[in-house]
Amino acid sequence: MHLTKHLSRIGLVITVLLASSCSRQEEPSTFKVPVDYYKLDNGLKVVLSENKESPTVVVAVYYNIGFRIEPKNRTGFAHLFEHMMFQGSENLGKMEFIKLVQTNGGVLNGSTRFDFTNYFEIMPAHKLETALWAEADRMRGLDITQENLTNQQGVVKNEVKVNVLNQPYGGFPWLDMPQYANENWYNAHNFYGDLADLDSAKLEDVESFFKTFYAPNNAALAIVGNFDPAQAKEWVEKYFGNIPSAELPPAPDISEPRQTEEKRFTKKDNLANKPAIAVAYKMPDRNTPEYYAMGLIDQLLVQGNDSKLYQRIVQDKGYAGNVSGGINYLGNMFNYNGPMLWMTNLIHDDNVSTDSILYELDQAIAELDTIDQQALDHAIVKMRSNLYDNLSQLYSFGTADLLASFALFDDDPARINTLEDEFRKITPEIVRNTVKEYLRPTNRTILILEPGAAGM
Amino acid sequence: MNRIKLYILTLPVLLFGFHAQAQKQTPPAGGTPVEFKLPQRKTKSLDNGLTANLVQYGTVPKVHVSVIVKTGNIHEGPDEIWLADLTGRLMQEGTSSMDATAIARKVAAMGGEVNISTGPNTMTISGSVLSEYGADLVRVLADIVMNPLFPESEIDRLKNDLKRQLTVQKSVPQAQAIEKFRAIMYKDHPYGRIFPTTEMIDGFTTEQVKAFYAKNVGARRTVVYAVGKFDESAVDKAIEESFSSWKEGPEVHYPVAKAENTNEVAIIDRPGAPQTTIILGLPALDPSHPDYTSLGVANSLLGGSFGSRITSNIREDKGYTYSPRSVINTGFRSALWYELADVTTEHTGAALQEIAKEIKRLQEEPPGEDELKGIQNYEAGVFVLQNSTPQGIIAQLNFIDFHGLDETYLENRVKNIHAVTPEKIQELAQKHFRYEDMALVLVGDKQQLDKQMNAHNESRKTR
Numbered sequence: 001m002h003l004t005k006h007l008s009r010i011g012l013v014i015t016v017l018l019a020s021s022c023s024r025q026e027e028p029s030t031f032k033v034p035v036d037y038y039k040l041d042n043g044l045k046v047v048l049s050e051n052k053e054s055p056t057v058v059v060a061v062y063y064n065i066g067f068r069i070e071p072k073n074r075t076g077f078a079h080l081f082e083h084m085m086f087q088g089s090e091n092l093g094k095m096e097f098i099k100l101v102q103t104n105g106g107v108l109n110g111s112t113r114f115d116f117t118n119y120f121e122i123m124p125a126h127k128l129e130t131a132l133w134a135e136a137d138r139m140r141g142l143d144i145t146q147e148n149l150t151n152q153q154g155v156v157k158n159e160v161k162v163n164v165l166n167q168p169y170g171g172f173p174w175l176d177m178p179q180y181a182n183e184n185w186y187n188a189h190n191f192y193g194d195l196a197d198l199d200s201a202k203l204e205d206v207e208s209f210f211k212t213f214y215a216p217n218n219a220a221l222a223i224v225g226n227f228d229p230a231q232a233k234e235w236v237e238k239y240f241g242n243i244p245s246a247e248l249p250p251a252p253d254i255s256e257p258r259q260t261e262e263k264r265f266t267k268k269d270n271l272a273n274k275p276a277i278a279v280a281y282k283m284p285d286r287n288t289p290e291y292y293a294m295g296l297i298d299q300l301l302v303q304g305n306d307s308k309l310y311q312r313i314v315q316d317k318g319y320a321g322n323v324s325g326g327i328n329y330l331g332n333m334f335n336y337n338g339p340m341l342w343m344t345n346l347i348h349d350d351n352v353s354t355d356s357i358l359y360e361l362d363q364a365i366a367e368l369d370t371i372d373q374q375a376l377d378h379a380i381v382k383m384r385s386n387l388y389d390n391l392s393q394l395y396s397f398g399t400a401d402l403l404a405s406f407a408l409f410d411d412d413p414a415r416i417n418t419l420e421d422e423f424r425k426i427t428p429e430i431v432r433n434t435v436k437e438y439l440r441p442t443n444r445t446i447l448i449l450e451p452g453a454a455g456m
Numbered sequence: 457m458n459r460i461k462l463y464i465l466t467l468p469v470l471l472f473g474f475h476a477q478a479q480k481q482t483p484p485a486g487g488t489p490v491e492f493k494l495p496q497r498k499t500k501s502l503d504n505g506l507t508a509n510l511v512q513y514g515t516v517p518k519v520h521v522s523v524i525v526k527t528g529n530i531h532e533g534p535d536e537i538w539l540a541d542l543t544g545r546l547m548q549e550g551t552s553s554m555d556a557t558a559i560a561r562k563v564a565a566m567g568g569e570v571n572i573s574t575g576p577n578t579m580t581i582s583g584s585v586l587s588e589y590g591a592d593l594v595r596v597l598a599d600i601v602m603n604p605l606f607p608e609s610e611i612d613r614l615k616n617d618l619k620r621q622l623t624v625q626k627s628v629p630q631a632q633a634i635e636k637f638r639a640i641m642y643k644d645h646p647y648g649r650i651f652p653t654t655e656m657i658d659g660f661t662t663e664q665v666k667a668f669y670a671k672n673v674g675a676r677r678t679v680v681y682a683v684g685k686f687d688e689s690a691v692d693k694a695i696e697e698s699f700s701s702w703k704e705g706p707e708v709h710y711p712v713a714k715a716e717n718t719n720e721v722a723i724i725d726r727p728g729a730p731q732t733t734i735i736l737g738l739p740a741l742d743p744s745h746p747d748y749t750s751l752g753v754a755n756s757l758l759g760g761s762f763g764s765r766i767t768s769n770i771r772e773d774k775g776y777t778y779s780p781r782s783v784i785n786t787g788f789r790s791a792l793w794y795e796l797a798d799v800t801t802e803h804t805g806a807a808l809q810e811i812a813k814e815i816k817r818l819q820e821e822p823p824g825e826d827e828l829k830g831i832q833n834y835e836a837g838v839f840v841l842q843n844s845t846p847q848g849i850i851a852q853l854n855f856i857d858f859h860g861l862d863e864t865y866l867e868n869r870v871k872n873i874h875a876v877t878p879e880k881i882q883e884l885a886q887k888h889f890r891y892e893d894m895a896l897v898l899v900g901d902k903q904q905l906d907k908q909m910n911a912h913n914e915s916r917k918t919r
Contacts, residue, residue: 030517031517053513053844054840056841090481091480091483094772095772098763100483102833103829103831103833103834104833105834105836105837105840124486124489124837125490126488126490129484130484133483133484137481150775151772152775153775154774155775157800158777158798158800159778161778161800162777165730166798167629168624169624273624274620274624304569305560305570306564311557314617318617347620349616381565385518385567385584389518391516392516
């Protein structure tokens with residue numbers, strides 16, 4: 001789609017930062033991820049991280065465009081567009097990208113989140129060049145027909161039906177809550193899209209969306225696994241180096257106003273047969289001390305069966321068989337870049353009132369007022385273990401996910417190795433202050449799901 | 457794989473942004489494969505019959521420990537559906553020395569939690585903790601599985617949780633379809649009984665749970681796996697010390713199931729549903745059969761992978777569905793093949809016809825060498841990935857153990873995947889993917905479906 005695609009430019013590779021130079025303070029963390037970060041001349045951020053544990057390699061391309069900032073009259077478009085990235089590029093026709101990866105022994109996927117859209121392959125190690133060539137090909141431009149678009153409109157509408165419209169508790173609360181809790185359209189619209197908006201998408205929209213957001217200076221490439229770094233850098237330059245950069249639009253204002261009153265909503269679900277509840281609190285800004293404190297509070301309140309909410313609601317009261325919760329239901333507390341919610345939700349019986357569940361939640365939060373260092377140390381052990389799980393997730397794709405997110409949002413993928421230290425800096429006092437401002441009842445939104453289907 | 461076949465687009469419309477290219481580039485072929493070796497395992501047997509497997513794997517400082525007991529829903533009577541699940545849940549409520557909360561806190565302090573999951577064939581008590589706590593986790597898991605208290609005080613709450621879960625699950629269209637399909641396939645075997653009634657759960661007692669445990673759980677039925685980064689001698693010692701005193705318990709015994717050959721059609725009405733959940737299938741070869749690996753390759757080519765024929769057709773060509781897939785679901789000496797898809801209601805009949813067409817095409821003509829080679833590479837790649845995580849390694853080792861296969865199954869798997877010929881695929885499709893013999897379950901708007909079923913009935917007469 002870039003008319004200047006044949007213009008070749010010799011890119012200069014600048015190595016910006018190496019992880020080993022990170023200063024260590026306080027208690028050193030025990031496990032480090034290798035990080036080699038640099039940028040191409042056209043602005044593409046590149047992160048390499050070697051790991052020889054298996055003969056495989058992860059290639060992940062992250063574009064700095066999530067569903068949050070999709071066009072206002074085109075809800076669901078960022079996600080529909082993600083599907084279009086598999087429909088054909090200059091050298092790979094429809095189905096050929098997917099077949100190229102699979103017939104070379106790899107697996108692939110793409111996803112659309114709040115603040116990025118990602119595409120990744122996990123390949124046998126010796127197929128790294130193949131994957132880089134293919135990702136570069138579709139970064140350079142798409143080659144799509146109306147037939148392809150119509151086909152994927154059908155597929156995406158079926159995706160919405162199977163995950164939301166024909167599913168009890170479909171969209172609850174991950175798709176619903178942002179729409180109730182947030183005020184700013186960018187955070188509060190239907191990210192999957194109204195079926196009518198999906199239908200009205202045109203080929204010109206696909207073209208203009210690509211031109212606007214899919215440029216190397218709006219992307220990060222992470223390579224994680226078993227490879228030779230010098231060779232990998234050569235290929236990255238060869239295939240991505242001459243993709244022209246684009247002028248990026250100014251970032252819209254996605255901020256949320258401070259919430260000052262509790263909000264309560266009821267949603268009728270005609271397919272569900274048991275009531276459910278979700279409660280969401282607006283998070284502190286990313287990377288502040290309060291943000292890290294919320295990470296530890298999340299561990300204490302709702303992660304694992306030793307957590308306060310599990311112990312109260314499941315173990316003691318038997319209101320529910322499980323309590324879910326966390327920061328960013330479409331990822332984790334690290335891979336987003338804007339306003340976010342801490343949320344918890346559960347399915348319960350008809351004879352348990354909303355208020356009795358909220359009572360347990362309030363009691364659990366009140367206990368945080370007397371938190372001591374020992375409890376924080378406990379939360380840090382859980383957090384560390386959880387971080388390691390993030391890194392290993394999906395054959396080390398999780399490492400690529402964090403590296404690409406930190407490159408894209410913070411221009412600093414080496415942050416991956418300082419997270420533990422940031423959590424260790426949190427004191428009981430910071431936790432108390434965080435609870436006071438962010439777990440206020442007036443900072444929360446309660447969404448009650450009222451079942452419309454017959455029980456048993 | 458040097459080059460992929462390039463399509464000629466049937467519609468020469470539009471190529472926005474740039475001119476059609478006369479000559480496309482060929483993707484770079486890649487280098488020399490990095491050798492894949494199965495992770496090395498150390499095995500150990502105790503005098504009471506328990507076995508253990510230790511595998512050092514990876515760089516992340518965590519260790520995963522699973523205690524797998526060879527019992528599950530397969531040992532339930534017709535009036536005991538989910539009794540195994542209740543046993544697992546009550547097992548988590550404490551031992552003679554620690555209650556549930558104490559266990560939860562102790563394991564959380566290691567960076568993990570204990571999960572007990574009950575499946576058709578196995579009950580798995582597991583946890584994943586920071587490396588330094590591997591031996592401690594082994595001790596806790598051993599205590600849970602060997603000394604459960606089964607406290608009477610907790611059973612009503614757990615039964616209530618199961619009833620709530622049952623009610624919710626039965627409202628999910630995919631679960632309704634699976635329940636019906638398995639009931640058709642396995643008429644007189646626990647494999648065919650997915651959901652109990654609420655009355656059945658109401659009737660369960662602590663005595664029944666204790667009896668189920670006594671009859672089905674013991675050292676001879678148990679295999680311990682520790683995989684990840686850990687202190688091997690400490691974990692080895694913990695296994696020896698904590699499990700040696702356990703009773704031998706019952707021998708491994710799985711009642712063999714025989715799946716029905718039936719082309720029964722069942723429709724579960726869901727008025728107004730925008731999609732139909734389809735399950736279409738029949739009995740298949742289980743892993744003890746020499747053709748199992750070849751059948752897996754045939755499945756991957758027909759419907760089991762994203763690039764497969766059925767998925768290319770009903771998703772990427774027609775747009776009828778989002779996530780269609782075919783699977784071989786294995787039990788003990790018994791297996792099923794089926795295609796699952798949630799398709800737009802008005803396209804249900806058409807989707808079935810396309811599936812029938814793809815099956816017939818594979819039966820009438822062997823796949824091309826290139827197409828098959830691509831699928832073989834994919835299957836081999838997936839196998840490498842399956843052996844590249846602690847949980848994956850445990851799943852692979854448990855798979856051969858459960859099905860009574862030896863290590864050569866894993867060692868030769870890549871070679872065996874590549875040995876399958878196009879003619880073999882065609883032969884297996886003729887023998888095992890017989891559309892006219894498949895049972896069909898549809899969960900959707902019956903009024904809409906009745907109108908479309910003629911198409912299906914016609915397509916059954918294709919041979």
